[in-house]
Amino acid sequence: MKVLIAGLGLIGGSLALALREHGIADEILGAESSEEHAREALRLGLADRIVTLEEGVPEADLIVLATPADALPLLAVKVLNRVTDRQIVTDVGSIKAELCEVLSMHARRGRFVAAHPMWGTEYSGPSAARREAFAGCNVVLCETERSDADALAAVEEIYRTLGAATLRMDPEEHDLHAAYVSHISHVSSFALALTVLEKEREDRHIFDLAGGGFRSTVRLAKSAASTWVPILLRNKYNVLDVLREHIHQLQIMRRMIERDDAEGLAQAIRRANSVRRILP
């Protein structure tokens, strides 16, 4: 299978490595708007050739859209405009409702499979790609009833081969749950890093005193603005909803500490502990 990947960053690059490793892709074409990333991707073997979309789309059996979230909907339209009914297009984007809405009346909608592999790290760019990325991860598929059966089956089979499980979800539902579980973690981590950088004027103290706890809560704060600004703004209403709740929870804890409310704090912490039940 010849695969074209548009965007050879963390996710697109990881998919390139995994598709090659599992013998799914015979040849990988890469489309990449950054010249530096294009060179790096070639050097790292993420793509055999760097092409423009115009060059690559007609050649490819499978086209994977892996650009930042803000570029995805229009790119999907432009790519679908050029494919035949034997090609398959899929994406790996973090936001699904707008994308699915934009494509809903497209004459070639059937060739598209809307997908979101629930995987990522705080790193970005071609050098962040990891061949083992998708093993054990969940991949959300949206509006699968609008995809042609063969296209859907092919994408499901690819993720299964990579060791990932697929599940189906309504696009609005996906964006809401992604805000709850993924996007808010990033906002919280960015704000935590800013808090510590603001309060702690001496870097040396941060380094000396940072146990594993701070390192893990602040890990996501290393994530790229180019990835996260589009996600936070495109999923604005869901993110704001959960962010308001998060601030509210912090204010409740603040008032309990102010009032020396040991029992209230203990109850809140024990409630928080119940994430163990869900994520052991």
Added chain:
Amino acid sequence: MKVLIAGLGLIGGSLALALREHGIADEILGAESSEEHAREALRLGLADRIVTLEEGVPEADLIVLATPADALPLLAVKVLNRVTDRQIVTDVGSIKAELCEVLSMHARRGRFVAAHPMWGTEYSGPSAARREAFAGCNVVLCETERSDADALAAVEEIYRTLGAATLRMDPEEHDLHAAYVSHISHVSSFALALTVLEKEREDRHIFDLAGGGFRSTVRLAKSAASTWVPILLRNKYNVLDVLREHIHQLQIMRRMIERDDAEGLAQAIRRANSVRRILP
């Protein structure tokens, strides 16, 4: 060396394992207020015998105080009341100013070494103990000028043998920096867990959509109330100071998202990214 450890939880238990592993302790006595933890500690080999403090203190060469933060200052006084000038007492507590103040005029202050190993996990109790805990960690020592030279040298040598580095810090300074770097991470993680548990009514979605990001930011939310309520309340003013700043940073990000301020968000995220410089 015969060692008495008061409190055989995560830190006390880990120290027991490490002291034995490195041949520092020939015999370990454990004092433990929970009968269940006492039984577990014996079963796991954390202590050779469970004793009362009255029984154990006269026998031990080194006494380590590893109880929750609220019990530490009075316990330290009571133990120091019973030691000779050939015994050494040290602690592993997360808060130092109150402890050092309480002990400052004690006739046996010289036998005490105030210490805080910057290590922990989200687990607690004897079964959470890890023999490799202190390898590569930093241990803050406070008011070392009030410790007798031999006691200080012995504690420093023990941590060096376990693979940890010691550094010195003023107790007030320690509590301030610990609030910035360690305590706020816990508050943030508890509040994040409560937010998600509050907003996301279906556990299944949390489980399905939780990538590594959510898992790492919410990891500390599994930490025990019995450990953290005393820390947050005993270090109240420092914790509130940094918590107010954290809420403020979240409110700034919220306003930027509300106003679609992509440039402001990108700048904030890039500032947050600079934690990479400190914690690569």
